Amino acid sequence: MSKYFQEQIETASRDEIIAIQNEKLVKQVKHVYENVPYYRAKMDEKGVRPEDIKSIDDLRKLPFLSKDDLREAYPYGLLAKPLSECVRIQSTSGTTGRRVVAFYTQHDIDLWEECCARALVAAGADKNDVVQVCYGYGLFTGGPGLNGGSHKLGSLTLPMSSGNTDRQLQFMVDLQSTVLCCTPSYAAYLAECVNERGLRDKIKLKAGIFGAEAWTEEMRHDIENALGIKAYDIYGLTEISGPGVSFECSEQEGMHINEDHFIAEIINPVTGEVLPDGEKGELVFTSLDKEAFPLLRYRTRDICVLSRKKCSCGRTHVRMAKPMGRSDDMLIVRGVNVFPSQIETVLISNGYPANYLIIVDRQKNTDSIEVQVEMTNEMFSDDLNTIHAREKKLVDALKSMLGIRANVHLVAPKTIERSEGKAKRVIDKRNLYQN
Numbered sequence: 001m002s003k004y005f006q007e008q009i010e011t012a013s014r015d016e017i018i019a020i021q022n023e024k025l026v027k028q029v030k031h032v033y034e035n036v037p038y039y040r041a042k043m044d045e046k047g048v049r050p051e052d053i054k055s056i057d058d059l060r061k062l063p064f065l066s067k068d069d070l071r072e073a074y075p076y077g078l079l080a081k082p083l084s085e086c087v088r089i090q091s092t093s094g095t096t097g098r099r100v101v102a103f104y105t106q107h108d109i110d111l112w113e114e115c116c117a118r119a120l121v122a123a124g125a126d127k128n129d130v131v132q133v134c135y136g137y138g139l140f141t142g143g144p145g146l147n148g149g150s151h152k153l154g155s156l157t158l159p160m161s162s163g164n165t166d167r168q169l170q171f172m173v174d175l176q177s178t179v180l181c182c183t184p185s186y187a188a189y190l191a192e193c194v195n196e197r198g199l200r201d202k203i204k205l206k207a208g209i210f211g212a213e214a215w216t217e218e219m220r221h222d223i224e225n226a227l228g229i230k231a232y233d234i235y236g237l238t239e240i241s242g243p244g245v246s247f248e249c250s251e252q253e254g255m256h257i258n259e260d261h262f263i264a265e266i267i268n269p270v271t272g273e274v275l276p277d278g279e280k281g282e283l284v285f286t287s288l289d290k291e292a293f294p295l296l297r298y299r300t301r302d303i304c305v306l307s308r309k310k311c312s313c314g315r316t317h318v319r320m321a322k323p324m325g326r327s328d329d330m331l332i333v334r335g336v337n338v339f340p341s342q343i344e345t346v347l348i349s350n351g352y353p354a355n356y357l358i359i360v361d362r363q364k365n366t367d368s369i370e371v372q373v374e375m376t377n378e379m380f381s382d383d384l385n386t387i388h389a390r391e392k393k394l395v396d397a398l399k400s401m402l403g404i405r406a407n408v409h410l411v412a413p414k415t416i417e418r419s420e421g422k423a424k425r426v427i428d429k430r431n432l433y434q435n
Contacts, residue, residue: 003314005121005153006114009260010315017259017316022055024288025263029053029062032294035080038073039065039296056263059286060274065298070100070239079103081292091139092238102238103292109148111289115244115258116149122249122256122313123207123232125179127154132172134182134190135212136421137161141242142212146181149244155179162186163420165193173202180208184215184223184231185423188354191226205229211236211243213422214323214341218348233322239298240285246320254307254319261288264318265297266306269327277306282327283320301326331360331426333367336404340425343406346397347373355416361429370407371398374416 004010012020030050033040042063043049052061070078079086085105092100104112125131131150135142143161150157158171162182168190171177180187187210194200205227211234220231235255236243245262246255257264262285266275269282283300287293302323311319325339332338340358347356355374360367373394381387387410394408 002121002126005118010118010256010317012260012316014316018056020260021263021288024260025056025059025286026050026053028286028288028290028294029296031291032080032296036078036294038069038077039063042069059263059265059297062286062297064272064284065295067100067239067299067301074099075101078293078295080294081105086292089139090141090144090238090242100239102241105291108241108290108292111261112145112241112244113148113152115241115247115261116145117152118149118258119209119232119234119244119247120146120149120153120155120179122247122315123179123209123230124250125150125153125155125207129153129155129178130158130175131155131179131181132158132160132168132175132177134160134162134168134180134186135243140421141236141238142181142183145236145242145244146209150181165190165420169193169197169199172205173199176204178204178206180205180227180229182208182210183212183419183422184210184219185213185354185419186421187223187227187231188219189418189420191223192353195226200228203227207232209234209247214325214339214344215354216341216344216348218345219354222348222354235320235323237300239293239295239300240287241290245285249311249313249315251311251313253311254321256311256315256317256319259317262286263288264306264320266304267299269301269303277308277318280305280324283323303327331358331369331428333360333369334404336402338369338402338404342401343371343398346394346401347371350394350397351379352376352394355418356425357416358426359429360426367430368407369404370409372409372411372416375410375413377413379410380413 033050046063048061086103087106088104090102133143133146137143147159187208208229208231224231232248234243234247236245246257248255265284266281267284275281283302283304285298286296303325304323305321307319352373357372359370391408391410398406
């Protein structure tokens with residue numbers, strides 16, 4: 001079994017990667033300037049011409065793009081190819097405003113699927129595997145991306161989409177699925193169902209590729225133990241292509257970014273200053289060979305760190321840490337930055353499942369934060385003193401992690417709604433008071 005899907009490029013030297021990026025960036029800037037009036041206006045406003053970009057060292061001369069730009073240019077304002085050459089769109093959920101619609105030529109889809117195939121091979125898959133894809137299909141990028149990657153690899157692909165858990169488990173058992181692809185919250189739910197129904201010895205899963213939402217190392221270990229698999233992280237976003245922008249290898253010490261297709265930068269989210277490798281900041285991506293929807297210096301709002309430390313898997317592409325939160329939708333409670341991943345870490349390390357709900361409210365100009373936490377069957381008790389003692393222990397642990405007090409309310413098993421896609425972890429009621 002090969003360790004790589006495209007060994008030559010995945011193990012290329014630093015000089016080779018930079019040479020590829022330099023050549024592609026020069027062509028891409030020219031392509032965007034000539035074909036995207038919206039971005040050309042931004043470049044002109046900054047006084048930058050395509051001939052000013054001679055290598056990746058000149059990248060910081062280019063203006064940023066943000067989700068606000070994508071909404072303003074919706075639907076066709078950032079399209080760089082005629083519609084006659086576009087064969088597909090994918091789209092975000094649009095929960096925070098206008099949808100983001102991304103366009104693809106066949107070339108774009110081929111490259112995206114190759115990136116997903118790299119991720120599958122890095123997780124130990126080959127053409128002999130049965131890949132069960134439980135990400136959503138349709139406009140969501142998760143299902144189509146991993147589906148296409150599995151096809152590129154030659155694996156038997158089960159295009160399950162999300163939901164219908166009974167059918168998921170039936171196919172998992174009957175068709176002997178070996179690789180599971182879905183959100184981590186749905187993986188945790190499937191694991192729960194597998195064990196409740198006594199199916200653990202009937203499944204043949206060996207690996208899982210989980211992404212599309214934040215999850216912690218503690219949640220990873222819980223899923224691995226419950227399903228008897230190795231769980232791999234994958235990262236992507238609709239604006240750049242979808243899952244497969246980066247992926248974990250067997251070392252699980254960060255996700256390798258496909259640097260022949262994407263340039264990654266870390267910036268100070270306030271000033272826009274480019275930060276050196278190893279410093280925490282906002283992740284910015286430039287698409288090097290997307291044809292239909294090529295974004296230059298797109299601000300993801302994800303907070304993470306880049307590392308060029310040599311990886312023992314042999315891949316030479318830079319690694320990004322698991323995103324530590326987001327610069328735009330992190331919770332600011334009484335002046336303190338709070339990320340759901342911090343709360344999840346505390347809960348799981350104290351023996352609770354990753355089924356919780358964070359409720360933020362504001363009364364009389366004072367913010368409050370409540371965490372509803374589901375107990376396991378073993379924890380559940382009618383003894384209120386025992387429950388109150390458990391709640392107090394979590395209150396203390398959360399205060400130690402967050403620096404502020406969060407109220408904790410323990411609830412009975414199965415009380416919090418399960419997710420078959422992206423889990424909704426936060427209800428911020430303060431939005432009701434905003435104009």
